[in-house]
Amino acid sequence: MSGHNESILREPLITGKNITYAQITDDILLPVENKPNRAWWIGFIIALCGATLWVVAVSYTFWFGIGSWGLNKTVGWAWDITGFVWWVGIGHAGTLISAVLLLFRQNWRNSINRSAEAMTIFAVICAATYVVSHMGRPWLAYWVLPLPNQFGSLWVNFNSPLVWDMFAISTYFSVSLLFWYTGLLPDIATIRDRAVGMRKKVYTVLSFGWAGNVKTWQRFEAVSLILAGISTPLVLSVHTIVSMDFATSVIPGWHTTIFPPYFVAGAIFSGFAMVLTLLLVARKVLGLENYITMFHIESMNKIIILTGSIVGVAYLTEFFIAWYSGSEYEQYAFINRSTGPYWWAYWMMMTCNVISPQLLWFKKIRTSIAATWILSIVVNIGMWFERFVIIVTSLHRDYLPSSWAMFYPTWVDVSVFVGSIGVFFTLFLLFLRVLPSIAIAEVKLLLKSASEQSKMELIKDGHLDKEQVAEYIESLDKFDSVKQEEYAKI
């Protein structure tokens, strides 16, 4: 904290002038302590319409059964599992930011971890709803648990990846929730100590009596670190196990050993894209430009290039191995994928996931908010198509040409998917209104060391290498929240 300063070469994590601890609290709690603005209401009403559509479509499924979906004898798994894997994948960025980046001491995580973790939780909720609605008889959902019963006891099949998946997803959800809520306690206490009346009562209960004394903070940090340590292998295991739903089967196009790392990279890729989609809008609407800076956006874009390229290499490796294996069924599955009736889905996936993210190598593009936002949505579309391609194109032409078929979604399939996006946004928008969207305490930690104003002080003091200062000022060019004129004066 004291004694030494951060290198001037590091770009600031908080920009703006006259930022104080009180200012940080005020800025971040602005949406929580005030009535929502028009942009929030418009977004919320649209999201709520989507959520209503979801309720209608899922109720319809429960009433009439899975037959209301477009599945047929050949393609027995389609938009349902596509949506499930897509949502689970999106969830991965939150844990990556909160756990992996904590272990690597990446301080830029501090201002994006809270909303990314919330996103994880909401995405996993959306994923879980797919599982439950696919059961057909959701009131028997507890049958997936290894509970003693009066059929024997007849146990679940512990050898099945679907059972592993149940363990993985439920562990992932509950551990993410613990991590998120424990991190929220100090910030809820901040809201509590500023509130009056009923609000104060509610936030008092939610704050668990947090007071911020030395021992609690010290243990808090220990808990965060251990949770980060166990969440890191957890997040890798979750998508590994999701990929095993496919990889342990004997369907050509599915039973490949490359699936676990390829799915994990894809999950992080799509998760960061969703974080960008949400945060670029949130930072503008909530006025958080000083806390979610261009440095954060650029860093996330760099992770997107990396994971997008890993995914690209995986696509090519799959193709190569299909040829190299000499298995004609495997070869056919891949040739059919890229040139068969679903060629458009395959090339949609290739374009959105492999080709267009390469544009982020250009600094102009990865530091442009509009371009980043569009590319993040393109990645989300591409990642949905990836799952669709893996699932439907592998199934639709099986060993018997007489049973070859195409998959056509019904209005229920489409509504469950579109509706789940509505559910996700409804939850996210409610979160922005009732809880701080940025970890207040963690951002305060950065104020004295990594903020633009503290670095400005250092420059004014002199004693710094002139070249390094010049490089630092040049790096501020891309920030939309920094005024270069201020530096011209020095």
Added chain:
Amino acid sequence: MSNIKYILGSFGDPDEMMHGIDKLQENNIKIHDVYTPMPIHGIEAKLGVKRSRLDIAAFFFGITGTMTMLTGVYLATTVDWPINIGGKTHFALPDFIPITFELTILFCAFGLVGSYYASTHLFPGRAPRVMDLRATDDRFIIAIDAKQNTEHTKIDELLKGAGALEVKHNERKYISYE
């Protein structure tokens, strides 16, 4: 004897607060506790807060999870209802590694967070023991028990000298109690 129970030194800067702690300790004034809006590193050593043993607890909770799953799966697949799957062993360990890992993490996380809440007395609905409402916002509060340390003017001077923006003499311990 006055009715003052606690003297609070309210600092606007964590480094000045650390300086204040040093000053008080040099003068043998015992600090009751320190309340801050964010974690301050190095403060626990000054106040003699012992090293956390939560990591040890987490390890044992994790091991409990591992054992629970292995035992449970053994009982289900080998003792209670063995199924012959192509003549393979009933207790097919590699198949059970993913779920054993998941249960290890689950037990570890819940045990760890549960122990943390228990040891720092955090639970839903607990009345917050707040001495200064700004301690969760922008102030770093050093609390000194006024009954034990009777040289109040000296304490005030030390706190002011270290850079305290405000020194409060509270007649109640926790202002958050109604």
